Amino acid sequence: MEELSKRVLAGDIRAASRLIRNLEDQIPDTYVAIKELFTATGNSHIVGITGAPGAGKSTLIDELIAAYRKKEKTVGVLAVDPTSPFTGGAILGDRIRMLRHAEDSGVFVRSLATRGSMGGLSKAVGEAIHVVEASGKEKVIVETCGVGQQEVDIINHAHTVVVVLVPGMGDDVQAIKAGLMEIADIFVINKADRDGANKLYQELLNIASLSRNGDTASSEQWTIPVMKVESIAEPLKFAESVNLLCDKIEEHYQYLVKSKLLSNRLRRKTTAELNEALWGSILQPILQELNDGGEMESMVEKLVNKEIDPYTLAEQVAQRYVKK
């Protein structure tokens, strides 16, 4: 395991990939390697990209990788979106398109399976980010999908949050208002040649002007920009608009650094990581033991037969495991 972490620190992509797989599979001793990496983390810019299914996030990210490579930045991508081509959820054509970065050692792309409920996924994401950071990638893009609490948990690992929308998705803007407005740093209208793009643009400008983005303590204000990205059907315009987005993401990072808000984001990120580590050290091993010993199954049986209620049962288990 120490060998593995040394290889990750040396920038070995295959070692990083294997370590992330071990994390997902919850291989014992993986934490020996992860701990070794911890001091090498915290130097990358973590960019969260989220939006509804079908918003074209992966096409956008593919081009964003190219934009970063032109600036000679190394890039890691972690795709958590179950609908993303990275995660194998989608069509072959998209996956083939991604391959253009496959031979570039400055690019690391990895999907995370949406396994493990009760916080396990967000935990795996936080740890995978550490691995990618430690492997020396300057920009780490985390792709998630949707507006639920879990997506918000995951996005808490990011410094800069980009929310991608497409015109014509109806009440979607309402979703953003409700779920993502507090965490969005940049809005992107993808497929901006579609009908309704201007209406969406106006709506988002309104939202952006209302939002104070959580960091009200600072006198320096970041006004959420609304960026338009052209259809991929016009490759040159598409690349150009993604380049502008890339610059805007960098501008946000510089703003975080200058306004000292970066440490706020770091604290938010660290709190999320600690909560997840506590889950992994306290609850997860107990659940594992109950499952392995077949006790979980017999408890479920008792509950189904209404011999006991789940709260009393859980309290009994807690008394066995938790010190008073």
Add this chain to the structure above:
Amino acid sequence: MEELSKRVLAGDIRAASRLIRNLEDQIPDTYVAIKELFTATGNSHIVGITGAPGAGKSTLIDELIAAYRKKEKTVGVLAVDPTSPFTGGAILGDRIRMLRHAEDSGVFVRSLATRGSMGGLSKAVGEAIHVVEASGKEKVIVETCGVGQQEVDIINHAHTVVVVLVPGMGDDVQAIKAGLMEIADIFVINKADRDGANKLYQELLNIASLSRNGDTASSEQWTIPVMKVESIAEPLKFAESVNLLCDKIEEHYQYLVKSKLLSNRLRRKTTAELNEALWGSILQPILQELNDGGEMESMVEKLVNKEIDPYTLAEQVAQRYVKK
């Protein structure tokens, strides 16, 4: 608290509402009331309704309530969707429309705030379902949004899962394939007068024919039906198509009962509840103590300063709290 549970068991809607609010706010002693209710649960049909933001789920549910009331069934609705009018995430017009059931004591509508990460939300949903069941509602509709793991966790509380789609959402069908195909019992195409409805219908029929819906142990097979719901712009057609959906949901329940698959679903549901109760009895009180004592904050500080890594720190906390 015992008083409160007695009132819930007598069908008092205000008591049910208060108990759910107490659960959300994690008021101590709430479990005294919840335990009292447990033996009165398990008799309702739990219907999960999920889909992307903008799929028109709440309009559909509003009409579904009316359809159930015509059949003289009592109905509870728990809305977990952050974009739902029930949860206050959306525009006033929608909320007013919902009010038509406000005076009907056979209908109970309640939103659940998307608070509480790390499994807390799904736990609150499971408990709120118990309260609504205990208050005597025969049908309990749980509305969620999206395709993430958390939505799947929540939907595990349901007997029948309805997935709502609208034409023209692009790769959305891919999302369904990846995220929800395993759990869908009924597909609904909402706003079926829109362009692309027939294409979506064909795609869903293909998916439905491939799916075996997880319950492959049974010889009796449920073929996932694809139902079309007309636009609300034509109220009569809309009501008629929702009536057909209502019948189909009932048909699925009868299928579960006859094929003895209901007990499989019950086991899945009970396992989810037990996992969440264990989280509530074991991890949650520890996190609470760490937060209240300010220790969480000082641990975050140590991590930010890289004095220790989160895994070692979490293990130290585990050693203090967990019996070996």
